[in-house]
Amino acid sequence: xxxxxxxxxxxxxxxxxxxxxxxxxxxxxxxxxxxxxxxxxxxxxxxxxxxxxxxxxxxxxxxxxxxxxxxxxxxxxxxxxxxxxxxxxxxxxxxxxxxxxxxxxxxxxxxxxxxxxxxxxxxxxxxxxxxxxxxxxxxxxxxxxxxxxxxxxxxxxxxxxxxxxxxxxxxxxxxxxxxxxxxxxxxxxxxxxxxxxxxxxxxxxxxxxxxxxxxxxxxxxxxxxxxxxxxxxxxxxxxxxxxxxxxxxxxxxxxxxxxxxxxxxxxxxxxxxxxxxxx
Numbered sequence: 234x235x236x237x238x239x240x241x242x243x244x245x246x247x248x249x250x251x252x253x254x255x256x257x258x259x260x261x262x263x264x265x266x267x268x269x270x271x272x273x274x275x276x277x278x279x280x281x282x283x284x285x286x287x288x289x290x291x292x293x294x295x296x297x298x299x300x301x302x303x304x305x306x307x308x309x310x311x312x313x314x315x316x317x318x319x320x321x322x323x324x325x326x327x328x329x330x331x332x333x334x335x336x337x338x339x340x341x342x343x344x345x346x347x348x349x350x351x352x353x354x355x356x357x358x359x360x361x362x363x364x365x366x367x368x369x370x371x372x373x374x375x376x377x378x379x380x381x382x383x384x385x386x387x388x389x390x391x392x393x394x395x396x397x398x399x400x401x402x403x404x405x406x407x408x409x410x411x412x413x414x415x416x417x418x419x420x421x422x423x424x425x426x427x428x429x430x431x432x433x434x435x436x437x438x439x440x441x442x443x444x445x446x447x448x449x450x451x452x453x454x455x456x457x458x459x460x461x462x463x464x465x466x467x468x469x470x471x472x473x474x475x476x477x478x479x480x481x482x483x484x485x486x487x488x489x490x491x492x493x494x495x496x497x498x499x500x501x502x503x504x505x506x507x508x509x510x511x512x
Contacts, residue, residue: 258349269290380459431443
């Protein structure tokens with residue numbers, strides 16, 4: 234993982250940075266984990282507000298602060314939209330991390346850093362995976378409109394998300410959708426002259442140009458992923474579930490994805506969305 238030298242990170246640069254301790258929150262349960270660290274559902278002790286705490290993994294403090302975390306924080310600090318997850322603040326854990334018995338663990342990083350997000354009840358993948366789940370046309374229209382609105386806002390502000398997938402689309406119990414997890418996001422220039430890595434976007438949602446190795450790209454890579462999400466909502470399952478890049482690219486090259494259009498239900502959904510634009 235790329236890291237920043239300790240001097241690169243000044244947690245006093247903003248009121249968001251480290252002005253409070255994680256002890257202001259009560260961790261309720263762990264709701265996610267990945268290469269970035271753990272995510273917890275938590276309650277702010279003073280107000281009772283439910284939030285999500287994302288702990289930034291820092292296995293070796295001597296190497297500094299992860300570059301990916303710095304990028305995510307900088308991007309989220311400049312994005313303010315109802316369909317983009319809100320980064321509320323950064324909090325710190327100044328003391329030793331504790332083991333499962335609540336005792337100080339001298340082998341772990343002596344101070345933790347957490348990103349505090351607004352809490353969302355579900356993610357799109359979790360909802361889709363429920364037995365017998367089939368989204369209605371109004372639901373699909375609602376989710377797609379919010380996804381496209383939030384992503385358009387990101388692109389207007391010259392931010393590529395680069396990891397659009399169901400698990401990064403968070404939904405609350407009122408049906409509000411927000412783009413989340415900007416760990417792979419990058420700012421881009423309007424002329425797309427800069428070189429960017431093509432090792433981004435989860436394979437099932439990765440566009441052909443990235444599979445073919447391009448390093449010059451723009452918002453179109455996110456839009457391909459959105460198209461995959463749209464088809465997945467209609468079809469009830471991923472349309473390009475390749476286990477590796479060869480198996481993933483094959484259906485694209487053969488245009489096999491058009492077979493999903495043979496289903497009358499899916500055609501009806503599309504027809505409804507195209508014709509009915511009054512709501």
